[in-house]
Amino acid sequence: MRSFFILGVERSGTTLLRLMLDAHSQVAxxxxxxxxxxxxxxxxxxxxxxxxxxxxxxxxxxxxxxxCFRSWKPRVSFEEVDLSGCYDFGNIIDKIFTVxxxxxxxxxxxxxxxxxxxxxYLLNRYFPTxxxxxxxxxxxxxxxxxxxxxxxxxxxxxxxxxWCQLVKCSRKMGRMLPADRYLExxxxxxxxxxxxxxxxxxxxxEIPFEIGMLHDFNxxxxxxxxxxxxxxxKNLKTAINKDLALQWxxxxxxxxxxxxxxxxxxxxxxxxxxxxxxxxAGKLVFMRKLYWFFHEVLIWRKKRIQxxxxxx
Numbered sequence: 387m388r389s390f391f392i393l394g395v396e397r398s399g400t401t402l403l404r405l406m407l408d409a410h411s412q413v414a415x416x417x418x419x420x421x422x423x424x425x426x427x428x429x430x431x432x433x434x435x436x437x438x439x440x441x442x443x444x445x446x447x448x449x450x451x452x453x454c455f456r457s458w459k460p461r462v463s464f465e466e467v468d469l470s471g472c473y474d475f476g477n478i479i480d481k482i483f484t485v486x487x488x489x490x491x492x493x494x495x496x497x498x499x500x501x502x503x504x505x506x507y508l509l510n511r512y513f514p515t516x517x518x519x520x521x522x523x524x525x526x527x528x529x530x531x532x533x534x535x536x537x538x539x540x541x542x543x544x545x546x547x548x549w550c551q552l553v554k555c556s557r558k559m560g561r562m563l564p565a566d567r568y569l570e571x572x573x574x575x576x577x578x579x580x581x582x583x584x585x586x587x588x589x590x591x592e593i594p595f596e597i598g599m600l601h602d603f604n605x606x607x608x609x610x611x612x613x614x615x616x617x618x619x620k621n622l623k624t625a626i627n628k629d630l631a632l633q634w635x636x637x638x639x640x641x642x643x644x645x646x647x648x649x650x651x652x653x654x655x656x657x658x659x660x661x662x663x664x665x666x667a668g669k670l671v672f673m674r675k676l677y678w679f680f681h682e683v684l685i686w687r688k689k690r691i692q693x694x695x696x697x698x
Contacts, residue, residue, distance in 0.1 A: 387484045390517040390591060391509055392498035393560075395552050397531035398523035399573040401619055402626070404498040405603040405610060406584065412593050414483075414492035416458045417611060418499040422479065425449050426508060429475050436478070442469050446478055455482075457612045462486050476512035494593065503552045506559040518563065519587060520556050523573035524659050525549035526634035526646055535618065541682035543645065543675070550650045553657075566590075572657065574631040600626065634662070641665050641674045 392407075392415075394400040408415040425445070429436055433445045447464050449455060455462070462485045472478045483495040502509060506518060529546040532539055539545040560568040569590045576583045580600055588595040604622050611619060621630065634643075643662035647654070648671075654661055665671055 387480065387487060388494045388591075389480065389483065389513060389515075390494070390496045390519060391502065391513070392496060392519050392521060393503050393506060393556055394500060394521035394523070395503055395525075395528055395549050396500040397528050397535075398500070398521055399576060400498050400500060400521050401611070402603070402622060403519070403521055403576065403587075404496070405607075405622065406599045407496060407587070407591075408610065409599045409602040409605075410588075410593060410596050411598075412492055413494050413496055413591075414487035414490050415496040415498060416483075416486050417454060417615075419452070419454045419497060420499050420501055421449065421452050421454060422497070422499070423502060423505045423508060426475050426512065436474060439469065442472060442478060445475075446482070449478075450482070458486060459609045460486070460489050462489070474512070476514075479512070494591070504555050506556055510559075510563065517567045517591065518560060518569070519590070520560055520568070520570045521573060521576070522553055522570065522657060524632060524634065524657075525553070525650060525653075526638055526643070526662070527573075527630075527632065529646075530634060530637060541679075542642065543649075544682060546646050547649060550653060554653065577626050577631050578628040580626055632660070635660070638662070639674075641670055644671055645674060 392400050392403055394403075404415045404418075407413045425448075429445070434441045436442050436445060443464075446467055446469065450462060450464055450467075462482055466485045467478075467481050469478065469481065472481055483497065487493065487495040509516065509518070525546055528549050529542060532545045533542060539548070557570065560570065569587065571583055571587065584599055585595045604624075607616065607622060611622075621627065640663040644665035647661055647664055651661060
């Protein structure tokens with residue numbers, strides 16, 4: 387069965403794209419697995435390189451019992467996975483996703499997990515015919531969104547630098563693939579020129595464009611996203627909102643715009659993003675860096691105190 391992966395840094399709109407494609411009559415994208423890379427790295431040791439049928443069965447049972455796989459609706463059981471002809475990690479994962487896609491009446495499966503952004507090389511090794519869609523959102527909006535999450539980073543600059551490194555890494559790896567296996571799109575274009583972008587995506591996946599993807603993506607959300615995760619995706623309950631693009635222009639301090647431009651000015655230009663305000667007062671910029679340094683230390687200590695309280 388044909389397959390593809392959606393890549394992107396957390397808070398980049400990958401869940402929106404996943405739901406839109408899942409609303410297509412041919413495409414099935416279950417809730418993010420999060421553990422494929424973890425299990426791929428365990429294959430040689432924990433699962434004896436999947437040499438015997440017992441190793442392959444143990445691997446399959448273990449991965450299907452992880453929290454994310456158990457959250458799929460409908461679930462895939464071990465008994466439904468035919469392991470005959472499966473001798474490596476990629477074969478088994480393909481079988482599991484194929485069972486899921488078949489159960490929901492689809493002919494193509496996809497996977498979306500933000501943690502895979504920096505592991506395109508490994509996914510390509512195990513899924514040599516799969517295609518990859520890299521969804522990129524302006525790092526200033528990504529950082530602002532991450533900082534509002536309970537599980538987010540300790541520092542504004544830490545979060546932004548991470549976005550910068552992940553985007554550079556994924557783009558570098560993606561460009562090593564043939565053009566028919568790697569597609570790069572921007573979140574801002576997705577929400578502002580939705581029809582054009584989704585037509586490009588469908589052409590890339592070699593499937594017909596369906597207008598229902600734009601309107602039906604948020605139907606039955608409780609079946610597509612676990613309850614504990616829905617709280618982080620409140621915007622998905624409404625229609626696609628172009629006002630969510632480039633919000634940093636209204637929210638971000640000018641001095642912070644200067645800081646991130648120092649880090650990623652060249653990348654902004656490559657991606658076609660506005661440079662933002664560039665402050666010329668060196669002393670003010672230095673003081674702001676100092677502020678974020680102490681802010682990171684404070685947040686780190688706060689989290690450690692909370693963890694110690696929870697252990698008592």
